[in-house]
Amino acid sequence: MKSIILASTSTTHGGTYLSYLMKQLEKLFSSTNEIVFIPYARPNGMSHEQYTQIAQDAFDPIKKRIVGLHTFNDPIDAIKNAQGIFTGGGNTFLLVSQLYKYDLMHILRDAVLGGTPYLGTSAGSNICGITMGTTNDMPIVYPPSFKTLGLVPFNINPHYLDPDPNSKHMGETRETRIKEYQTQNSIPVVGLREGSWIRVKGDSTFLRGPHSARVFEQGKEPEEVPSGSLLNEIK
Amino acid sequence: MKSIILASTSTTHGGTYLSYLMKQLEKLFSSTNEIVFIPYARPNGMSHEQYTQIAQDAFDPIKKRIVGLHTFNDPIDAIKNAQGIFTGGGNTFLLVSQLYKYDLMHILRDAVLGGTPYLGTSAGSNICGITMGTTNDMPIVYPPSFKTLGLVPFNINPHYLDPDPNSKHMGETRETRIKEYQTQNSIPVVGLREGSWIRVKGDSTFLRGPHSARVFEQGKEPEEVPSGSLLNEIK
Numbered sequence: 107m108k109s110i111i112l113a114s115t116s117t118t119h120g121g122t123y124l125s126y127l128m129k130q131l132e133k134l135f136s137s138t139n140e141i142v143f144i145p146y147a148r149p150n151g152m153s154h155e156q157y158t159q160i161a162q163d164a165f166d167p168i169k170k171r172i173v174g175l176h177t178f179n180d181p182i183d184a185i186k187n188a189q190g191i192f193t194g195g196g197n198t199f200l201l202v203s204q205l206y207k208y209d210l211m212h213i214l215r216d217a218v219l220g221g222t223p224y225l226g227t228s229a230g231s232n233i234c235g236i237t238m239g240t241t242n243d244m245p246i247v248y249p250p251s252f253k254t255l256g257l258v259p260f261n262i263n264p265h266y267l268d269p270d271p272n273s274k275h276m277g278e279t280r281e282t283r284i285k286e287y288q289t290q291n292s293i294p295v296v297g298l299r300e301g302s303w304i305r306v307k308g309d310s311t312f313l314r315g316p317h318s319a320r321v322f323e324q325g326k327e328p329e330e331v332p333s334g335s336l337l338n339e340i341k
Numbered sequence: 342m343k344s345i346i347l348a349s350t351s352t353t354h355g356g357t358y359l360s361y362l363m364k365q366l367e368k369l370f371s372s373t374n375e376i377v378f379i380p381y382a383r384p385n386g387m388s389h390e391q392y393t394q395i396a397q398d399a400f401d402p403i404k405k406r407i408v409g410l411h412t413f414n415d416p417i418d419a420i421k422n423a424q425g426i427f428t429g430g431g432n433t434f435l436l437v438s439q440l441y442k443y444d445l446m447h448i449l450r451d452a453v454l455g456g457t458p459y460l461g462t463s464a465g466s467n468i469c470g471i472t473m474g475t476t477n478d479m480p481i482v483y484p485p486s487f488k489t490l491g492l493v494p495f496n497i498n499p500h501y502l503d504p505d506p507n508s509k510h511m512g513e514t515r516e517t518r519i520k521e522y523q524t525q526n527s528i529p530v531v532g533l534r535e536g537s538w539i540r541v542k543g544d545s546t547f548l549r550g551p552h553s554a555r556v557f558e559q560g561k562e563p564e565e566v567p568s569g570s571l572l573n574e575i576k
Contacts, residue, residue, distance in 0.1 A: 114426060119509035151524030152518060197521050199480075240480055245434075245474050246522040252483050265512035274354035276535055277477060277500035282385060287481040289386030300511055330554050 108258060110306035112231035114264045114298040116195055122305060123165040124227070126301060130314075132168045134223050138189030145202035147196025147229040181208045185217050193229025195264075197261060198241040200231060204250040211272045215255045224257075228264045231298070235261035239294050240287055243278075258304065258311060259294075259341045261287075266297030266320060270311045281320070281328065288324045294340045295322040302333060311337040344369060344458045345541035347494060349464035349499045351430055351535040355568075359399040359462070359537060365549075367403045369458050373424030375406045375424060381439035382464040392429060416443050420452050430463025430499075433476040436483040437468060450490045461497045466533070471494035475522055475530050477515075493539065494529075494576045496522075501532030501555060506569025516555075516563065522561045529558040529575045539570060546572040 108316070111134055119125045124226045136191070145157040158174035165172055172192070178184035185191065191214070195271055206210050207237075232241050234247075236255040248307060263307060269279040278286070284295050298304065302315030313319050318330045321340060331337070346362070353361045370376060377455055380392040383405075393409035400407050407427070413419035420426065426449070428436070440446050453459045453469075461469055467490040468475050478499060504514040511519070519530050532537065538551030548554050553565045556575060566572070 115366045115511045117511055119511060148524070149513075149521075151521055200521075200525065240479060241480075244518045244522055245480060245487055246525045247477065248487050252480055265510065267510060267512070271507065274352045275502060276352055277352060277502070278384075286384075286386055286435075287479055289383070290481045305388065 107258070107304050107308040107309075108219060109221065110143050110218060110234065111225050112234050112258070112262060112298075112306070113225070113227045113303040113305050114231065114266065115300040116227035116299045117320055122164070123160055125313070127303065128164075128168060129335075130303070130305075131165075131225060134225060135170060135190045137223070139169065140173060141165065141186055141190040141192050141225075142188040142215050143172045144175045144191065144193040144201075144230070145203075146175070147194060147198065147201035149196035149209045151195070157196075161192060161194060173246050181210060182213050185210060188217060189216065190223045190225075192225040193227075193230030193233065195230055197246055198229040198243045199239050199245050199247050199249055201236050202254065203247045205233070206250045211253075211255065215257065218257055220276070224287055231262050231264050231304070234258055236293050237261060239290075239291060239293070240284060258306065258337075260337075261293050261295045262304070263295055263297045266299045283323050284328075288322060288323065294324070296320075296340065297322065297328075304337065309338070313337055319327050342456050342543040343454060343492070343541050344456065344461050345453060345469065346538050347469050347493070347497060347533075347541070348460070348462045348538040349466065349501065350535040351462040353536045354444075356428055357399070358395055362538065363403060365538070365540075366400075366460060370403075370405060371459060374404065374456070375408060376400065376425040376427050376460075377419055377423040378407045379410045379426065379428040379436075379465070381410070382429060382433065382436035384431035385434050386430070392431075394500075396427060396429060408421055416445060417448050420445060420448050423452060423457055425458045426452065427460040428462075428465030428468065430465055432469050432481055433473050433478045434480050434482050434484055436464050436475050437487070437489065438482045440468070443484045446488075446490065450492065453490070458497040460539075466499050466539070467497050469493055471528050472496060474526060474528070475519060493541065493572075495572075496528050496530045497539070498530055498532045501534045518562075523557060527559045529559070531555075531572065531575065532557065532563075539572065544573070548572055554562045
C-alpha cells in the first residue's frame with residue numbers, strides 16, 4: 107500500500123528543517139529506524155555529505171538513522187532494499203538528471219508503489235508528479251527528459267505563492283506561469299502552499315496542513331481546494 | 342557590425358509596452374521601416390497574431406511596420422532577409438523549442454552577427470546568452486537543447502530581482518538560483534534589472550538604463566556593475 111508525504115517545503119518560516127512535519131513523519135516511518143536519503147538536488151550547491159547531515163539532524167529527535175544514497179556502491183540495490191525513502195529539495199533539474207543518470211527513476215517508482223514509505227520536500231515532491239514541468243527551479247543542467255515518477259495523477263507546484271498585489275515587478279506571477287504550462291499540456295497542477303502537504307495512503311490522496319491548495323485544470327478557472335480534501339478526482 | 346539591444350523587460354511598472362525604450366529603438370531601427378517580430382514565446386499563451394498586434398501598436402508612434410514571423414511560408418528566408426528583428430518575451434522553453442523546430446537558431450545568429458539590428462526583451466534577451474540556463478521560466482515544453490545564440494559571452498537573467506528582506510517565503514532567491522547554476526556551469530551571468538538593457542555595438546557591449554547590474558562569476562562574490570559600464574571583460 108502506497109504511503110507518501112509530499113511537502114511543499116522542508117522548512118516553514120521561523121521553523122527548523124522539517125520541524126513542522128515531525129509528528130507526521132514519525133507515523134510515516136513508524137515501521138523502520140533507517141531511511142535512505144536522496145541528496146541529489148543539492149540546495150545551494152552543498153555537498154551530498156553536508157545535506158545528509160542536515161537530514162540526520164532533523165530526524166535525531168525521533169531516532170531515525172539517515173543514510174545518504176551517495177554512500178552506496180549500488181544505488182539501485184539501495185532503493186530496492188530501503189525501508190523508507192526521503193528525497194530532499196534543491197534543484198529539480200539536477201535531481202532529475204541524477205535519477206536518470208543512475209537509472210533510478212523506475213526503480214524508485216516501483217519501490218514506492220510497492221509500499222516503501224516515501225517523503226518528498228519541494229523538488230523531492232515535484233518529482234512525484236507526472237512531469238517536472240511545473241518546477242520553480244532554474245534549468246541549471248539539461249536532463250534527458252522532464253518525465254518523472256507519476257505517483258500522483260497530476261503535477262505539483264511546490265512553494266506555491268499568491269500574487270503580491272503591491273508588487274511593481276513585471277515578471278510573471280506563479281499563476282500566470284502555471285496557466286502558460288497548461289497552454290501546452292493537459293496535466294492538472296496542484297499549487298501547494300508552504301506548510302501544507304499531500305498525503306497518499308493506498309488509493310486515497312488527501313491535502314493536509316494549514317492551507318488550501320490552488321488547483322489548475324486545463325480550460326477551467328483555478329479552484330481553491332480546502333485542506334482535508336480528497337484529491338483523487340483531479341485527473 | 343552587430344547592433345543589439347537586450348532589455349530585461351518589455352514593460353516597466355506604470356508604462357506601456359516598450360514605451361520606456363522607444364527613443365533607443367528609433368535609433369536601433371533607423372535604417373529600416375519594417376521589423377520581423379518573433380512571437381514564439383507567447384506570454385500568457387496568447388496567439389501569434391495577438392502578440393504581433395501588441396508589438397505593432399508599440400511601434401506605431403515611430404512608424405515601423407511589424408511583420409510576424411509566423412506569417413511567412415519560409416521563416417528561414419524571412420530571418421535572412423529581415424532588415425530588423427525583434428524577439429518578444431514570454432516562455433523561454435517554448436521560444437527555444439520553436440527556434441529549434443524551424444531550424445532558426447544558427448540562421449538568427451548569423452543574421453545578427455551580420456549586422457541586422459536586433460531587439461530582445463525578457464525571453465528574447467535570454468536567448469542571446471550562451472545558454473538559456475538562467476531563465477526564470479517554467480519548463481512547459483522540453484527543448485532539444487538549452488544552448489542558445491551566444492551573441493554575448495555570458496548568460497542573462499532578465500527581470501533580476503533583489504532578495505526581499507521581509508519575505509517569509511522559503512523558496513530560493515534569485516541570487517541563490519544563479520549561484521546554484523554556477524555550481525554546475527562556469528558561464529558568467531548578468532542579472533539585468535527591469536528598466537535596464539545591454540547595448541551591443543560592434544565589439545563593444547555596454548550596460549544602459551537606470552540600474553546597475555549584478556554580475557556573477559564562478560567562484561567570486563557577485564559584483565554590482567554600474568550603468569554605463571563596458572561589459573566586455575566578463576567572460
